[in-house]
Amino acid sequence: MSLNQLANSLKLPCGAIIKNRIGKSAMSENMATKDHRSDNSFNTLYERWAKGGSGLLITGNIMIDHTALGEPRNVVFEKGHSDLNLKEWAKAGSQNNTHLWTQINHPGKQSPKFLSKTPVSPSAIGLRPPLNKLFNPPRALTESEICDSIERFAYAAKVSKDNGFTGVQIHGAHGYLVSQFLSPLHNQRTDQWGGSIENRMRFVSEIYKAIRKEVGNQFPVSIKLNSADFQKGGFSQDESMTVVQHLSEQGMDLIEISGGTYEAPVMTGGRKNSKDSTRIREAYFLEYCEEVRKIVKTPLMLTGGFRTSKVMDEVIGNGICDMVGLARSIAVNPEFPNELLAGKNVESSVKQLTTGIKFLDKIVPLEIVWYTEQLKRMGRGEDPQPTMSVLKAAIGTVFNTGVQGFKKVRAK
Template sequence: MTDTAEKASVTKSSVIKLNDNFVLTNGQTIKNRLFKSAMSEQLGTKNHEPQPGIATLYGRWAKGGIGLAMTGNVMIDRTALGEPKNIVLDDQSDLQKFKQWAEAGKQNNAHIWVQLNHPGKQIPSFLCDQPVAPSAISLGRGLDKGFNTPRELTESEILSIINKFAISAKLSQQAGFSGVQIHGAHGYLISQFLSSRHNQRTDKWGGSLENRMRFVLSVYQAIRLQVGPIFPVGIKLNSADFMKGGFTEEESMQVVQALSDAGIDLIEISGGTYESPSMMGAKDKKETVKQSTIKREAYFLDYMEKVRKLVATPLVVTGGFRSGSAMNEALQTSATDFVGLARTMAIDPEFPNKLLADNSHSMPLAVPTTGKPVLDRMASVGLVWYEHQMWRIAKGKNSKPNLSALGVVFKTLLSAGLFAFKKRRA
């Protein structure tokens, strides 16, 4: 275990519970163990500023009892968007709008961190003719039809992107957010650098794992120089990308150790890429989730138990949790310090308060469907249905658990045209 990680302090208790607080190494206290993981809100303006409704959305979540909320991915470069309505935070941004967002998200003693991201080659072709990536390798499994083959980054471009991460982190701090998270998962740029499948460079940024992790470590170090030693900096990292020749579980653990040694404040574990979307609940279309995973409700908890033996850096596991009993059980294993929530928050902003009031509270989620599997896939119903729930909350309305999936498809088509039926993101 690292000296830095060992400084993390936990409320003294024989049994860790969801309502126990947690003190980060920098002294910031998170009031409970509930963590809202990032979901893409698609609430950016045409100039990629935050829409006013995003403050309403995060204000609801803050009042709903969440301890720490992570924003949806905020892009560091307005020429590299993962989705049409992404929010961008750079030198051209109106910082006052971000300040309003941060202030709303900090109500009720909650914390709100900005998730910073660069999509690399994972940019839909209708948004970019030629994306950039560690190597000029297209996405596989037929995705090359919706995503153009990238151009290999030059050394100077790599250094420029590292600096953009640092600038966005500094602006997040100035806007009043509680911290930042580096998005290093789900097949985006940092994930691409880590994967030997996607990173086949022969310079210092590719080849060995030591070289492939140089980019993410450089991003962290550049951010740290900009924000100072106290401001929290976390990362979302894949446990593996579940692709042949890709980022493995063993490599992931080595990266976790390196980041822990470097002083990262919080590590959230997820998994998969757009090519193999394990963050959605299964490693592959042909594979099923293990029964033990279903019972525990956590997709990556087995991996977390292995990581906990290596580092004491605060950990978050996200994916699959639906009941208070499973969340408390996960905390009691000491494999994780926080429980990540996502879609349940889009359906019920009060879900954290209900969990804290009743350990047996649960909220099973039905899979939204139009009744036509082909249409579901074409329109990405599993994504846009939850976006529409967040848009309702952003407008000051309540979410609608019985919202018609078919109605969502038609509304999306009317607002986005044929682009609604194009692949957008992981």
């Protein structure tokens, strides 16, 4: 181990080596073409990040079905939908010996009204108020649709590998379809896909097996998983441990730990007590990660809240996790990983966003809107703009999406 723990390489169970311990966590770019293909802006953005020093870049979530989108400009990987830019994107983002993994996702019922008239979910249970204003009530998936979704995940993984991406991540967190299956609140099925935790995790387990069959044993396969849903009666930390253990035994190469859903959006802001240690205040899901570390050897990437080189170095050094996942810090400063790797004592500039107008802060998902604008700037070859007006970004979104779309709602 070197003095700067973040600079050490990491060998995954499949044999792949990640050159350092910094992972850029997935951030939805929402900048695909109208027909859900990537274009040159993706190449420009990922080239910038690859040069920034992270050992691993994970793409924003890519949808496996064009009829089930999380956002209007998601990239889609599905049969009959070719994307001629993918090889260029993979090449741009994997230069500088960087691993570039796709994150593949199905939103389930977290597909907004203006995108899905009737979204699907394990059970026909809608999101609670006020989110029911933004998302239509879902219908329950049939058994054959469940099997079709599993095949779609596997196909998206194959597309990733065939086009030069160096790994794949299943989005199993933040309340999307995989996470809906895991939750006893959202999954009340009485067949083999619901009920006990063994049944609820069958969906993700089958997705993993189908992907492995498609990509082989030497290709990194990862999952982003919730430590918990932070909802009464939802997916608990104990159940999450059971899932982690199971996926680890199946051969998962990296488990990324996050938390929360649209209904309890803790993924971009922890609920820490000011009396907690700096380490705990900074990394939202640290205590859970410490518990997971005790039960599995699978490499762990902890994401959410990391800001200082000191804390990052400490958690890697004492073995709580094997990688630190960074999102917003790298959206405003693509050079941040290089600064960390240089062994400097650095701190990210990420701060709580506000428009200064309470009403707007409540109705607009500021974290998503403002940071997505930064990604778009980099996609155009410009620098991010940390001083960008939060108010301007918020007003722009309200105009683009329509005030009704955001009324009384704060999704994520």
